[in-house]
Amino acid sequence: MELTFTKMQGAGNDYVYINGFDYTITPSQAEKLAVKLADRHFGIGGDGLVIIDPSDIADAKMRMYNADGSEGNMCGNAIRCVAKYVYDYAIAKKEQLMIESKSGVKPITVSTENNQVHLATVEMGAANFNTPAIPVLTEETQWIDYSFETAHGVYQVTALSMGNPHLVTFMKDIHTLRLSEIGPLFEHHSAFPERINTEFVEVHSNQEISMRVWERGSGETLACGTGACAAVAAAVVNGYCLSDSWVTVHLLGGDLEIYYSKEQIYMKGPAVEVFTGQLNISL
Numbered sequence: 001m002e003l004t005f006t007k008m009q010g011a012g013n014d015y016v017y018i019n020g021f022d023y024t025i026t027p028s029q030a031e032k033l034a035v036k037l038a039d040r041h042f043g044i045g046g047d048g049l050v051i052i053d054p055s056d057i058a059d060a061k062m063r064m065y066n067a068d069g070s071e072g073n074m075c076g077n078a079i080r081c082v083a084k085y086v087y088d089y090a091i092a093k094k095e096q097l098m099i100e101s102k103s104g105v106k107p108i109t110v111s112t113e114n115n116q117v118h119l120a121t122v123e124m125g126a127a128n129f130n131t132p133a134i135p136v137l138t139e140e141t142q143w144i145d146y147s148f149e150t151a152h153g154v155y156q157v158t159a160l161s162m163g164n165p166h167l168v169t170f171m172k173d174i175h176t177l178r179l180s181e182i183g184p185l186f187e188h189h190s191a192f193p194e195r196i197n198t199e200f201v202e203v204h205s206n207q208e209i210s211m212r213v214w215e216r217g218s219g220e221t222l223a224c225g226t227g228a229c230a231a232v233a234a235a236v237v238n239g240y241c242l243s244d245s246w247v248t249v250h251l252l253g254g255d256l257e258i259y260y261s262k263e264q265i266y267m268k269g270p271a272v273e274v275f276t277g278q279l280n281i282s283l
């Protein structure tokens, strides 16, 4: 099957995008395709695969798959790129877009230059700290500054959902972390029946943090949009950052701006097309 794809990245979190308006790809095909195309040696290379489908309730629908083929419910960096694709390729040439995801419809405002999107602001919804909603298997109703035991020692963690599961821990220096060793201990821990995305955060001020992320199904990525929202939400409830103000999040792949309130989180960041291509693939 001849497939046209588009490679896009948001703060270095890169995915292969396929236009589902042109191709019908079943969930099981998408899971296999994600593993094949995400491979950085034998495929196109990326943190996963995103399929941009028609939607009955929004301008388009995002289906996101991690590099291991597992489907994620929401992806912040990818949804900005989906909005870019929908605008740039005239699926919906509007600066206020609605993009459907598995965790609801997200309103997105795009900023354009030369008739192309370069920046997008997403209404990400509210953080949910209730452990059953994340999910976390525990007697506790919330894990905020919770002492969490791993094979690598005890970490003070905060758990929350941004439509996908996140665990946030704060530390003095994130750059000496051996993430490939400790990331899987969190991702595959028995407390997380659906696994989990984990953010390791260094606080610089009440409006500036840095973070690294170990993503469920993709390993360490250069950025994670839902993860940046989770990091700021956890920083606010733990008293490190200000509520109702913008916080700059420095990630390995670039910066995201996050505005936290109890009711709504906004994420602002870049959306970049890297290249397009064709490939022949058997589904």
Ligand SMILES: N[C@H](CCC[C@H](N)C(=O)O)C(=O)O
Pocket (backbone or CB within 6 Å): 013, 066, 071, 072, 073, 074, 075, 076, 077, 078, 164, 165, 197, 215, 216, 217, 218, 221, 223, 224, 225, 226, 227
């Ligand atoms: N990179 C994405 C998050 C992917 C989450 C995925 N790893 C999962 O929840 O399974 C983001 O920018 O929000």
